[in-house]
Structure formats: structure tokens, C-alpha cells
Amino acid sequence: MPEIKASYDWFIGQYERQAQVLSASNDLTAIDRLDIKRDIFERGIFVLMFAQFEVAVNHTFEAVMSKRLGDDDWSRRRGWDADTLKGPRVSFHVRLCMVMDRRNPEFGQINKNYALRNHCAHGGTTEPVGSIDDFEHNLYRWQSFLRD
Incomplete structure (x- = not known):
């Protein structure tokens, strides 16, 4: 993720410099186009x-599944050998449920x-994504909640 964030920071720096130039020339149409690109x-x-x-989440899920399926004690293996947890079609939501406490208030935020x-x-543009800096912080924090 650091490379992605570094690219973002570089782009925002370019955006801000260009926006200042356009603002100084009072080119509102160009500023609008620049904002769309941003x-x-x-x-x-x-x-x-x-x-x-x-x-x-996927790595944690796979590691936990492997660990649990390899356990001889059924009480620790219980549920992990269900067919619905096998294969690539297991949804993100199910994988997350298996490695994070659903009662954690952050669970809803992740969803x-x-x-x-x-x-x-899928091309949606009507919902704002908010601050990328805050989002990065949240992603690292959410990762710390993943458990086996």
C-alpha cells in the first residue's frame, strides 16, 4: 500500500499546483475539469x-483455515471443514466474519x-470516498483486528 499512497500524494501535489495556476487565471471551467480528474x-x-x-483478509482466512483444518481436535476444527468455506467463491463478507469479531464496531464500517x-x-460516482489519508489510517487499524 505504501506505493499506492505515494502515487496518490504525488498526484495531489500536481493537482494542487495546477489548481493554483488555473485559479490565478480565473479559469473556472478548467478547474472543474481538473476536479473531475481528481x-x-x-x-x-x-x-x-x-x-x-x-x-x-484473504491471507488471514487461508492461514486460519489451514491451521484449523490441520488440527486433530474437532472442537478447534469445527465448522472450518464446511464445503461453503472451500474454494474461491467464498464472499469477502464471509471471510471477514471468520477472521474478525462481528461485534467490533469497526466491522460495520468495513462493510x-x-x-x-x-x-x-463498477463505475459509481455518486458517493464520495472521503479523505484518502483517513482511509489509509483506517485500513491499517482494521488490519490489526484480523484474528485467527
Whole structure:
């Protein structure tokens, strides 16, 4: 994720410099076009950054599943050998439920951001993605909640 965030920071620096030039020349139409480009870029960054969290969830899920399935004690293996947890079609929501406490207040926030990620990934532009800096902080914090 650091490379993604560094690219974002570089782009925002370019955006801010260009916006100052356009503002000084009072070119409101060009500023509007520049803002549209920034918005599209931020949506792409949001999707890429959330994808990195999805990778962390998937890795944790796979590691936990392997560990639990290898345990001879049925009480620790229980439920992990269900066919619904096998294969690539296990949804993100199910994987998240298996590696994070649903009672954690952040669980709902993750799901809201996952819905926004889907909205953006499928061309949606009506929902704002918010601060990328805050989002990055949240992703690292959410990753710390993943458990085996």
C-alpha cells in the first residue's frame, strides 16, 4: 500500500499546483475539469487501497483455515471443514466474519467501505470516498483486528 499512497500524494501535489495556476487565471471551467480528474483518481486509489485490505483478509482466512483444518481436535476444527468455506467463491463478507469479531464496531464500517468500493469499482460516482489519508489510517487499524 505504501506505493499506492505515494502515487496518490504525488498526484495531489500536481493537482494542487495546477489548481493554483488555473485559479490565478480565473479559469473556472478548467478547474472543474481538473476536479473531475481528481475525483476519478481518488476513486481508483480507494479501490486499490481497499483491495490491499482484501488481500490481508484473504491471507488471514487461508492461514486460519489451514491451521484449523490441520488440527486433530474437532472442537478447534469445527465448522472450518464446511464445503461453503472451500474454494474461491467464498464472499469477502464471509471471510471477514471468520477472521474478525462481528461485534467490533469497526466491522460495520468495513462493510460500508466495501459497499463503497463496489460502487466505485463498477463505475459509481455518486458517493464520495472521503479523505484518502483517513482511509489509509483506517485500513491499517482494521488490519490489526484480523484474528485467527
